[in-house]
Amino acid sequence: MGKIFFTPGPAHLYPTVQKHLLEALNLNLGSISHRGKQFQGIFAETTANLKSLLGIPEGFNIYFTGSATEIWEKSLSSCAGKSSFHFVNGSFSKKYFEFSKEIGLAAYKAEAPMGEGFDIAKISIPSEVEMICCTQNETSTGVQMPVADIHALKDRYADKLVFVDAVSSLPHPNFDWNKVDNVLFSVQKAFGMPAGLGVWIVNQKTIEKAKALKAQGHVATPYHNLLSLVENGSKNETPATPNTLYIYLLGKIAADMLAKGVENIRKETSTKAQMIYDFCEKSEMFDPFVKNIAHRSETVIVANTKSPAAEIIESLKKDQIVLGAGYGSFKDSQVRIANFPAVSIENVEMLIKKLSNNY
């Protein structure tokens, strides 16, 4: 039996990755032109499959970048002339906020202590803000922003663009696409692929905003900005030479997930999350870090540990199980258990059995 990775990214590979990767090599996808019909067909198929999988309606386009981090930068640079607002409750949301300051925008934030979420009714966003940036699943702390809270923000601030980082949760969250303007993710988390591809789902309102800023003389980053992605994307192409192999692979994984049924995947994710949280609640060794059940992530479960986390992680290695360490300053006192579609219910049962035996 091979190793099972419960790490939150890079993560366990989706079971069909190997098959599709071999097929991609047989099709010579490492060598084909990115300005030809074959590539355009792959681009079209992958975006169509993602739209079906995630229920994305007409009016949204999908673009590819090198990473999700890149989309933080390009979104701020292309879509805000003056200011952005950030919900900060961990290391990833904080970096998105800091990028805004670094590129010279007025960056506002609402900050929650580590392990806690937001009472959004109590938060008000200044009128000059153009972009509201939410991290739906904060991978460093295991805190989620409930999708209903994100939708409620759009109801309250219809004039502002809502950006959602769903890097470590998609395809789990079920967005109402009338209530979000942008969603971004990368493939090495819940899609179970090797790292190296960012995906930006964008609506027309966002594109109009970028065009209006450009017309006012605003200058966005030259390598990948929203309008260069839009221009090339209209031909099912990318501005620079893309990761054709992974664009192909993502289309195939999305098709496999479609065949399984996104509702089945979401149900299974919730079942596995409940199993892991139930185990942690009962255990003497583990304790869920996030106390408010509504804010507990279903895809990245973070637990405080009584023994040093490194010892626990080491003890599972002989069983071919790889757990994630705590993030940053929580490295010694927490473990992170990724619950992505690539790990099965049987894998989670085995993890719980081993942990129960050991502790």
Ligand SMILES: *Cc1c(COP(=O)(O)O)cnc(C)c1O
């Ligand atoms: C991993 C992660 C990112 C960064 O993704 P990259 O593909 O490494 O750029 C951004 N946001 C969240 C919430 C993440 O978990």
